[in-house]
Every structure is written in C-alpha cells, then in structure tokens.
Amino acid sequence: MPIRKQQQLMSEAHLHMPQGVAENYRYWGDDNTVFVENAKGCGFTDCDGKTYVDFRLGYGPIILGYRDARVDQAVVEQITQRGTLTGFSTALDIEVVKQIKALCPQIDKVRFANSGTEAVMGAIRTARGYTQRDRVAIVEGSFHGLFDEMMWKADIEAWDPNSKLAPRVIPFGVGVPERARALLDIFRLNDFEGLEALFATQHEQLACVVLEPIIGNAGSISATPGWLQRLRDLCTEHGTMLIIDEVKTGFRVAKGGAQSLYGIYADLTSYAKAMGNGYPVAAFGGRAAVMDKVGSHAGGVVHGGTYTANLVGLSAAHATLNVLTNTNALQTIDRVGEQIQALLGRVFSQAGVEHAFAGPPAMFGIHFTPTVPQNYRDWRVTNSDLYRAFAWKLIDLGVMLEPDSREPWFICEAHQHMDFAWLEDMSSQAIRFALDNH
Numbered sequence: 001m002p003i004r005k006q007q008q009l010m011s012e013a014h015l016h017m018p019q020g021v022a023e024n025y026r027y028w029g030d031d032n033t034v035f036v037e038n039a040k041g042c043g044f045t046d047c048d049g050k051t052y053v054d055f056r057l058g059y060g061p062i063i064l065g066y067r068d069a070r071v072d073q074a075v076v077e078q079i080t081q082r083g084t085l086t087g088f089s090t091a092l093d094i095e096v097v098k099q100i101k102a103l104c105p106q107i108d109k110v111r112f113a114n115s116g117t118e119a120v121m122g123a124i125r126t127a128r129g130y131t132q133r134d135r136v137a138i139v140e141g142s143f144h145g146l147f148d149e150m151m152w153k154a155d156i157e158a159w160d161p162n163s164k165l166a167p168r169v170i171p172f173g174v175g176v177p178e179r180a181r182a183l184l185d186i187f188r189l190n191d192f193e194g195l196e197a198l199f200a201t202q203h204e205q206l207a208c209v210v211l212e213p214i215i216g217n218a219g220s221i222s223a224t225p226g227w228l229q230r231l232r233d234l235c236t237e238h239g240t241m242l243i244i245d246e247v248k249t250g251f252r253v254a255k256g257g258a259q260s261l262y263g264i265y266a267d268l269t270s271y272a273k274a275m276g277n278g279y280p281v282a283a284f285g286g287r288a289a290v291m292d293k294v295g296s297h298a299g300g301v302v303h304g305g306t307y308t309a310n311l312v313g314l315s316a317a318h319a320t321l322n323v324l325t326n327t328n329a330l331q332t333i334d335r336v337g338e339q340i341q342a343l344l345g346r347v348f349s350q351a352g353v354e355h356a357f358a359g360p361p362a363m364f365g366i367h368f369t370p371t372v373p374q375n376y377r378d379w380r381v382t383n384s385d386l387y388r389a390f391a392w393k394l395i396d397l398g399v400m401l402e403p404d405s406r407e408p409w410f411i412c413e414a415h416q417h418m419d420f421a422w423l424e425d426m427s428s429q430a431i432r433f434a435l436d437n438h
C-alpha cells in the first residue's frame, strides 16, 4: 500500500510541533490527525485527496460556507486598498457595531477582540470592574475559552451517576494553578435549588454569572426558559452581571443569538465564531452603563490589543453580518438542520437506537438516550460510546464531525447543496457498523 501523505506530514510535524499539531484539539492520534488541503462550501479535501462533508466546521465559525465569495472579496478589497492595521480607528469599527446593535437589542456599546477567549476575558473584567466584586460563577459542562480561570471542569467521566455528590472539579491539565479557581463557583444547569443556593451564599461577592444557555460544548443541552428567567431575576436583584457567552450561538441560532430565542437578555455578551465566517474576529458588548466602565479614564477597565479590530477580521464581520442581516441565510440553515435531524432520526429509529436531539437546528446535539438531557450529569448516562463508534465510522465514510457527542453538529448555508440521500445512506451504514462493533 502506498504511504499516505498524511503519514509523511504527521511524522514531519512531530519534529516541529508538540504532538505534531498547532494546538491540542487537532491531535486525533497519529493515524487520524487530519491535514486539510483545501475547503470549499460545506466540505473539504484532505492531503490525500479524500473529500468530506463537514459538520464540524472548525468548531462553528463557518456559518455561510468555506471560501464564501461575498466575504472573501470584501476582505481582499479592504486589505488591498486600505491595509490590515495601523493601530488607529477606522470608520468600519462604527459600522460593524451598528450592525451588531441592529440584530441584538441588548447591546448599546461594543469592544472588539480576536478570539472568543479574549472576548470572554474582556466581559468578565468589565463585570468585575463595574460591580467592584471578584467572584465568577459558571455552569457545569460549559466552556468559555482557554484562560486559567475558566480551565476548570466537572470530571464527568470519573463521576458515578448513582452518587448524590457533585462531580469533582479538576483543571483542564497541568500548568493551571489551583489558585486560579479560588474565585470560581460551578453550578448545574436547570437546577433551581443550586441556583438559589449560589445567590444565597455568594451574592455580595458575585461579580457575574457566565453561561451558554444552549451549551455548545455539551451537545447543545439547553437552559429551560423558566430557569434562565430565574437566573436573570436573581442577577438583577443582587447587582450581579449576567454574561451570556454567545461565542458559538451568536449570529447562528438566530440573528440575535440565543438571547433572542429566549427573549431573556444579558448585561454583557461575548461573540466570535459565526460573526466572521471563519476569519478571526470577536467582540463583547452590553448596556452602555456597564460598558462605559471600559476605558483609560481613572477607574476604567483596561481593554486593548495590537490586533484589535484589524481590517481582515473586521471586514469579514462586516460582510458576514451584512449577509446574515439581509438574506434568509439563517432560515435556510434552520430548514437544512431540520431536514438533517429528520433523516438521522429515521436512520436511528430504523436501527432501533433511542435518541434525542438537543438545541436548535443550526447547532444541534445528538444523544443516544430516550429523553433530552437537562444538564451535564444527564449527558453522562447517554450512550456516548455508541455515538463515538457511529461518528468514527461516519468520518471513515466521508462525513466529518467531532467524535464526541458533546460537540454539536454545525450547519452552514452551503449545506443546502449537499446530497441528503447520500448522508442518509452513510448514516445508516455507520449506525449499523457501530451497533455491531462498539
């Protein structure tokens, strides 16, 4: 058998990068780490010429499709006619904020960033500066970026589902000091008692609660409207900032993000991913009274960065938000997501696999369990091993997804052109294979 180019690249990459990858999450083992040659529409070709229809979409930023000409041309125009950055303001800064405000009624003022991590950091620092408090609460199973304070998780794999105790909280890895969690509280989604207890004990110190109401990092398990409203009310009552992290949901699950689906609004919001269709751009924003705490004035919250609002990212955001505002791209995505859920539902039912979909069609989780999980602990009792076997077989058959049911299926506008009958056939083959082999 000829040596695959993947093997050559993997061996060479090991000489130059730890684990042979540019960042940890790309390492899928020496045989399965993917090297991409090019991407277009809703798919990509790997270094050995194998093509994939992609539902991973780079962890969600691709909302229109890879190499969307409407976005790419706008970027090329900006950078060839105006440059990438000068470290000064441009009129485009104002234009993009106006676009965000037109879609998201809870936003009065915005600051930009380059990644979701940076946007969340900015929002938390602003909340702390505004409230003059230090503690931060997050929800079990959520992810808010790779900075030490947010790199703590419920050790769900080691948790005994029959136990009455909460899962142990552990760091993502070494190098994260224990002290980094000294100001962090972790509570459970949709647990009214836990929510009341959090505010009963911490309310005078709680600067903010940060959450994804649709947990993009726990298979789109979602807050119930009643629970989210109670959280909103408690935050208001106690002067705690509610930060809704829309890094995955923003400009994806609806034009106004998860908040517009619930009709419940945050004091501060973080955005990234879909706002730039794959270009690196992010933002955080909120009520004017809170955001005006940010600035170089005395008592101001510091926010900055060399690449902030660079014209590559900003022109991509401008073009992407323009398409999302003025076309029915998100309606198309919802329709396609529903169609895919319907075909997968048929496949699972025919194979006798109990299943539940969580979250909205643009970003849905698949859980092999009879009822939709209500929190991260419920996810633990889903048949995630069967899902993993199903996912690996699909990847083998040319359907790319994350082989972990905590990562949702992402839909982009370009998926409307894919072959749905082919996907149904591949899914059917994959679930049969998984049932026989897992």
Ligand SMILES: Cc1ncc(COP(=O)(O)O)c(C=O)c1O
Residues within 6 Å of the ligand: 059, 114, 115, 116, 117, 118, 120, 143, 144, 145, 146, 212, 216, 217, 245, 246, 247, 248, 272, 273
């Ligand atoms: C909800 C959420 N917040 C923050 C982040 C961090 O974003 P980034 O990877 O752009 O730093 C992510 C990344 O997946 C995310 O899903």
